[in-house]
Amino acid sequence: QPSDHELDTPFYTSCQEPATTSHQPREKAALVMLVRNSELLKALKTVQSIEKHFNQWFHYPVVFLNDEPFSQEFVSVMNASVSGEARFEHLVSRKEWGYPEWMDVSDVKDAKEAIKQQGEDGILYAGMETYHHMCRFYSGKFYTLPALRDYKWYWRIEPDVDFYCSITYDPFVEMAKHDKVYGFTIALSEEPRTCPSLFRKVADYKEQHNIPTTELWKATVSPSWVPWPLRSFVMPWFFPSHCDRSGDGWSLCHYWSNFEIANLDFFRGREYQRLFEYLDKTGGFYYERWGDAAIHSLAVQMLLPSHKVHHFEDFGYRHDWFYQCPANTPNGQLLESESLPVGSYYPEREGGIGCRCECDGSRTRNYPAYCTNKLKQPNTARRIGTLELIRSW
Template identity: 50%
Template sequence: MSAETLFHIYSYEVKRPSRPLDEPFNRGCREPDVLAPRENAVIVMLARNRERQGAVQSIKSLEKQFNRWFHYPIIFLNDDPWEEAFINDLTKIASGNVTFEQIPKGMWGFPEWMDHDLARQGMKRQEDEGVLYGGLESYHHMCRFNSGLFFDVPALKPYKWYWRVEPDVEFICAIPYDPFVAMAKHKKKYGFTVALLELRQTVPTLFRKVTDYKAKHKIPSTNLWNTMINPSWLPQPFRPLMSRLGNRDASGDAWNLCHFWSNFEIADMDWFRTQEYRDFFEYLDLDGGFYFERWGDAPIHSLAAAMFLKAEELHHFEDIGYVHHPFQSCPKNKLGAQMAFSKTFGAGYWDKEVSSGIGCRCACNPRPTLPDLVCIDRIKQVFR
């Protein structure tokens, strides 16, 4: 391997910071401060009427582990009118104010400029090629909506912070503090629990489009951006030939496919509302990849965060236990900090306590999937 190639690879090395940039907000159990001021925040769920039982499961779990102490409002979004059964069931179990909103027609569907027939042909091709959800028109609409439109829904406009919750998820640790307050205090803008490898078939040209935009606007690479890159091992002048293989930039360097799984997000909507982010989304939207391919909101948010945010503006919620099958985040319980006789949490005995643990009454098997380990370990290098 030539010296030039070694230097090129070294230029993408993720350098560990001189001081920790992201520590857990909480370690073990503590009494929730129910009288503390709240942030301007909302819990958001995008769901369908047929997902009523899954929505009930998720909100019951969130109430048990968090919201029964903090009572944040919840907004449910649907592209169809809500059925009374959904409204009644979810209103009964939520401790905060509950709102059921229908997404405005202009936010859900094909962009105005797009040829619908061509888009549907593209989706049919994806279905034939076995792309996961590639043939589901509603799924493409959902990815586009979550990538660049949700934060402009009128019901969400008054809020700064949001916590995205999906149907059919489970929170498996007590959350005895306010994550919104912690995010604001530590000047964070985007928080995640799980990081995964994206399915290559869904995004064959996305990374090239993103890096072309990055180059055109002269956006400098950062240590955070480098966590997303696998540099090419070929020497110049052959390196750019690798760009033909897909998921590579014009210089032949590859996206490692790691991304933050957006099924769980706690983030600052004002960041998404910046002109910088809006311009980026509009560029991608005009390309058509939300339909001609199956670009998901998770890689869009992740690559945007890596491109526009500082490492210290991200937060890994490693203390929050979260399950959305088949993936999970499962913290170990902090030794001696489970408050076994607490009136707040109820009496009980909790195993899997270790001195390095940070969880509060987590009930799960701490065995993350291999893609999660690979991507989390890669991304955490930038923090400490």
């Protein structure tokens, strides 16, 4: 039975009064968005959504990052839309954006060949060289940017995402207060063809450095249902690239990194950066299409105790066609006779997890439930039955 301080519950449920919390001290924190000039309208949509639901009360700075200089139009539109300071950073150093320094001309040629091949094989986004640069950037170099040096916390945002509920407390302050390092909303399963050798590389690293097995690591390596003699002998023998030496493999579940609220000190610290450098040296960001979400997740699961990870289940959030929608009502339950159209908000029905959520929390509280449950604190994960699992899809 976990003690109370180990339980990962929402910091607050339902609505707070941001007018009072806004007088409280701020953390050294920024909202951060990597974005192209061509994505101005989508980026604006995100900024408007997060201003409306959060930053109009808290006025945190927004740092925009780009591998090209920002257009005048981008700068003036964002200056007019962000209620805190808007900052614009052009990543000029070749170390931050592009192929790693250890790659020589012929390595880069190999990498370009590999990228072309991945594109022809139809692996999602893998035929785009810039996508590989983006994933490598967000996996490592992002954290050591001089532009982020003065911040302790970042909240990652992306063009074309929606926030559905009001966030009426300061998540940075709560993360600090509760000793959290990493916060997520949606958890998904990774496309295996983007990372055939990733888990094995990380598992090797874990062994080389004698890193003890955490609860989170145990929760994401999968086949506990495979009996022990088979796990440690048969599995590595038949699936050598997908297992560690004890026969455990990665469930492919990962935190979706387009939303993150996290402590920069962890990611720019020696332990994480050493792991990143090791992975970068293998070339897997180019010879395969390792995503930053998978890298962050495996690192968090390997290096952090479970009580330092927080699931923001009270945030309504959408990226692409996946979303999380907390219920405004207690337990997400509606009366049998009710049906609540998407977008509707009934003030008299407060008392649920979310605050003024403009989405239908009775239908989807999280998607998909399998990975979310696996990656929530192992000691607090709801044990869900098969029927519930099927229904939640």
